[in-house]
Amino acid sequence: METKILMSDLIGTELRSRTEARKIIAPIRSVKMGKVLIGFSDVTFISRSFADEFCGIIENERLSRSIDLLDKCDNVDITLSIVMENRNMPKSVQKNSETKEFSDMESLSDFLATI
Amino acid sequence: MMPNKIGDNRIGSSFNHLFTIMQQVNSSDEDIEWDFSNTELLNPFFLLPLVLYKNKCGKNIKCTHLSTSVNSYFGTIHFFEILDAEKEKDFCLYIEKYSQKRYIPMIKFPVSKCKDGIKNNILSAIGKILKAQLNIKGEIYSAIDYMLTELIDNITEHSNSEYGYIFAQYYPKEKYIDICLADNGITILGSYIKVGRSDITSDVDAIRNASIGISTKNLPEAENRGYGIVTSKKMLTEGLNGQFFVFSGGAFYRKNRENDNVVGLPSNIRWDGTVILLRIPYSDNRDFKYIEYLEG
Numbered sequence: 001m002e003t004k005i006l007m008s009d010l011i012g013t014e015l016r017s018r019t020e021a022r023k024i025i026a027p028i029r030s031v032k033m034g035k036v037l038i039g040f041s042d043v044t045f046i047s048r049s050f051a052d053e054f055c056g057i058i059e060n061e062r063l064s065r066s067i068d069l070l071d072k073c074d075n076v077d078i079t080l081s082i083v084m085e086n087r088n089m090p091k092s093v094q095k096n097s098e099t100k101e102f103s104d105m106e107s108l109s110d111f112l113a114t115i
Numbered sequence: 116m117m118p119n120k121i122g123d124n125r126i127g128s129s130f131n132h133l134f135t136i137m138q139q140v141n142s143s144d145e146d147i148e149w150d151f152s153n154t155e156l157l158n159p160f161f162l163l164p165l166v167l168y169k170n171k172c173g174k175n176i177k178c179t180h181l182s183t184s185v186n187s188y189f190g191t192i193h194f195f196e197i198l199d200a201e202k203e204k205d206f207c208l209y210i211e212k213y214s215q216k217r218y219i220p221m222i223k224f225p226v227s228k229c230k231d232g233i234k235n236n237i238l239s240a241i242g243k244i245l246k247a248q249l250n251i252k253g254e255i256y257s258a259i260d261y262m263l264t265e266l267i268d269n270i271t272e273h274s275n276s277e278y279g280y281i282f283a284q285y286y287p288k289e290k291y292i293d294i295c296l297a298d299n300g301i302t303i304l305g306s307y308i309k310v311g312r313s314d315i316t317s318d319v320d321a322i323r324n325a326s327i328g329i330s331t332k333n334l335p336e337a338e339n340r341g342y343g344i345v346t347s348k349k350m351l352t353e354g355l356n357g358q359f360f361v362f363s364g365g366a367f368y369r370k371n372r373e374n375d376n377v378v379g380l381p382s383n384i385r386w387d388g389t390v391i392l393l394r395i396p397y398s399d400n401r402d403f404k405y406i407e408y409l410e411g
Contacts, residue, residue, distance in 0.1 A: 014239055016264045019231035047264040048342050048409055075406060082409050097323055101379035105138055108381060112127035
């Protein structure tokens with residue numbers, strides 16, 4: 001037995017915010033038996049934040065049920081894959097910034113004149 | 116006296132004028148007059164923070180000696196009264212009239228989680244107008260949409276602000292668009308303090324940590340958070356050769372291909388909230404793929 005949830009119906013064709021991603025929890029949990037299929041047909045955009053929140057929810061919900069993701073366009077597929085792969089890896093942090101501190105407007109102005 | 120012209124392409128000019136005015140206002144106990152008699156051309160990076168500052172500084176500020184052209188420009192960009200997207204009956208229809216203009220007017224939009232759907236509809240409508248104005252599609256449009264989405268979702272997730280603000284102007288000859296986003300929230304430092312990050316103690320520390328993607332959560336399961344600023348600045352500066360600025364509390368951060376600076380400001384210059392400035396070149400760049408910048 002399978003139950004399909006269409007993201008374009010539930011949220012829209014552009015998946016933007018973490019808050020929106022949380023809307024998937026209730027429909028998944030309402031499925032008491034069988035596999036959940038989440039369809040991404042017609043979805044044209046997904047943000048990294050949405051993808052991260054969504055992947056966290058799916059990881060959690062997969063502990064108690066089977067969930068498949070279907071009909072992803074390339075950008076949606078790649079974004080979800082990047083986020084899924086990165087979730088359990090240490091983040092690569094690059095500290096390249098040069099710090100400057102100014103205590104008066106005159107020296108700050110001199111710096112601002114260069115940027 | 117307001118500046119005559121901020122027509123050069125250096126973001127430092129806008130900040131220089133803005134900080135000078137903020138300092139003058141902060142040090143005055145009297146009513147203030149902003150004299151625009153010599154003003155010809157001003158930049159969005161100057162104007163949106165200026166009007167927000169005017170509205171929240173608690174001083175009585177009067178704008179005087181506006182020329183007919185400046186007065187007309189200020190009217191069309193909603194300088195005198197920021198467009199409240201939520202109160203506009205049909206915002207999507209209303210904003211369509213700007214599709215042939217070279218700017219997105221100053222718009223106020225809700226950013227609280229309970230109004231997320233309204234915010235996303237407004238954002239989607241603004242994105243479509245930018246797409247029409249700039250006549251762009253594909254990767255560049257996706258990149259602009261991505262950056263706006265991530266940065267505005269950061270306001271929702273971290274700022275404790277009720278509203279966000281946007282203003283944009285594009286320059287067809289130079290082929291870039293300046294987009295300014297702002298909020299009146301708790302600053303980046305405030306968002307770290309709110310979640311108990313006692314190791315981050317100053318605006319400079321906070322903005323440096325945010326610029327490298329240190330999440331406010333600092334939890335193993337939250338490792339994938341904190342990418343909004345990192346991926347956006349990388350996409351903008353490395354991918355599109357643009358410029359990225361964040362001004363929050365008493366510090367600002369700037370990044371382009373050559374420079375990466377965190378700047379601590381004099382104690383009498385601060386923004387209670389966060390301002391983000393994006394200078395986005397939009398000429399056709401066939402090698403650019405926005406998806407390549409998502410890893411942060």
